[in-house]
Amino acid sequence: LLAVVKRSELKSASCVFTVVFIMSDRKELAVVLGMSMMLAFVYHRKQQRAWVRARLRAKLAEIMANRIPLPRNKLASETDDERINLPASLGSEGRLQLGDLGTVADLLDDGADSPRFRRHLERHPIEAVLVCMGSDAAAAVAKDFEKRKLTYLGLKGCVDEEGYPLLELHFKTSCAFIQAQLAAAAPNGCVLVHCKEGKNRSATICVAYLVAQERMPLTQAVLHVWSQRPIVLDNQSFVEQLIDLALAEGLAS
Numbered sequence: 001l002l003a004v005v006k007r008s009e010l011k012s013a014s015c016v017f018t019v020v021f022i023m024s025d026r027k028e029l030a031v032v033l034g035m036s037m038m039l040a041f042v043y044h045r046k047q048q049r050a051w052v053r054a055r056l057r058a059k060l061a062e063i064m065a066n067r068i069p070l071p072r073n074k075l076a077s078e079t080d081d082e083r084i085n086l087p088a089s090l091g092s093e094g095r096l097q098l099g100d101l102g103t104v105a106d107l108l109d110d111g112a113d114s115p116r117f118r119r120h121l122e123r124h125p126i127e128a129v130l131v132c133m134g135s136d137a138a139a140a141v142a143k144d145f146e147k148r149k150l151t152y153l154g155l156k157g158c159v160d161e162e163g164y165p166l167l168e169l170h171f172k173t174s175c176a177f178i179q180a181q182l183a184a185a186a187p188n189g190c191v192l193v194h195c196k197e198g199k200n201r202s203a204t205i206c207v208a209y210l211v212a213q214e215r216m217p218l219t220q221a222v223l224h225v226w227s228q229r230p231i232v233l234d235n236q237s238f239v240e241q242l243i244d245l246a247l248a249e250g251l252a253s
Contacts, residue, residue, distance in 0.1 A: 052252055056243050059219050060233075068230050075197060076231060077102030086120050087192065088228035090206055091214055095182055095190045097124060098206045098229060100198030104129065107192065108144050127151065127189035128181035130174060132158050132201035151184075153177045160200045160235060167208055167241045174205045175212060203232035208245055217253040218246035 068084060070076060076084040077100050087099035097103075107126055111117035128151040131138040138145075138154025145152045155170045174193075181191045195201035203225060210221040222242075225232055233239055246252040 049247065052247065053243055056218060056246070056252055057239075060222055060239060060243075063219065063223050063226055064230075064233060066230065067234070070197070070231060075100045075102040076229070077106065077198075082116070084229060084231055086116060087124070087198075088206075088225060089124055089190075090225060090228070091210060094124065095185075095188070096178065096206060096209065097126060097190045097192040098198055098202055098225065098232075099192055099194045100202075101133075101194065101196050103192065103194055103198065104141065107150075108141070108148065124190045125185075125188060126192045127185035128177075128191045129153075130177055130191060130193045130202075130205070131155065132170075132174075132193065132195040132205060134158050151181055155201075158195075158201055160195065162235060162237045164237065165241070166201060166204055166238055167245060171205065171208050171212075171245075175209055178209055179213065197231075198229065199232045200235040200238055203229070204235070204238040204242060207233075207242055211242070211246055211249055211251050215249075215251065217251045218242060219253060 068081065071079060077086075079085050087097040087103050090096040090098055106114055106117045107121070107129075111121055129138075129145060131152060131154040133154070135154035135156040138152055142152070153173075155174065158166070158170055178191050178193070182189075185191070193202045193206050207218075207221045207225055210216045210224065211218055214221075216224065222233070233242075243252065
């Protein structure tokens with residue numbers, strides 16, 4: 001029995017068993033009763049977590065119900081849709097920027113073809129870039145980043161696939177980079193987080209950062225991102241990873 005009980009549950013359930021064992025004069029009966037109570041406790045916890053997960057899925061699906069479809073072979077930054085063609089400004093200070101590959105192109109030429117982007121850049125000067133497309137993608141534009149004196153980091157092997165353990169493999173590194181660069185660029189400098197389309201890998205990292213570092217409840221964090229970029233998070237496995245993170249952080253609401 002103990003081998004199949006998760007550590008977090010085992011600690012609490014063992015307390016129940018110990019109390020029953022100590023208080024009972026009939027130790028054999030105490031063992032049976034204690035084991036039964038442990039099983040009931042574990043079952044209740046699993047049912048409770050399943051209910052919370054289902055409730056969160058439903059809330060997130062409701063938030064993201066009216067998704068803006070992207071034109072075929074176009075990035076959000078390449079459209080004329082003013083709801084999605086600028087980076088999202090996230091967090092309490094708006095210094096976490098979420099964009100796509102086109103955002104990087106605009107950044108590197110100072111928004112030469114986009115007056116709106118130039119104005120955005122004046123308000124939100126980007127000083128560092130987190131490339132959620134693999135280290136090769138970052139290396140391909142390394143000289144351009146260095147020429148503009150932009151600090152950058154590429155996440156090695158980062159892919160947008162169902163089942164890919166994005167947060168397990170990359171969140172710790174991403175979080176440390178974002179924190180360090182925001183501190184270095186204070187008070188106004190920003191960090192751009194992007195992937196190809198700016199909707200799954202980079203969006204998941206941004207939502208996770210808002211939950212873990214700014215202590216936003218998951219639904220609030222997703223709503224915050226969605227309100228500025230209503231194309232994000234159609235990789236369901238990434239959504240599940242965000243739910244796992246929120247549960248672990250006590251912010252599953």
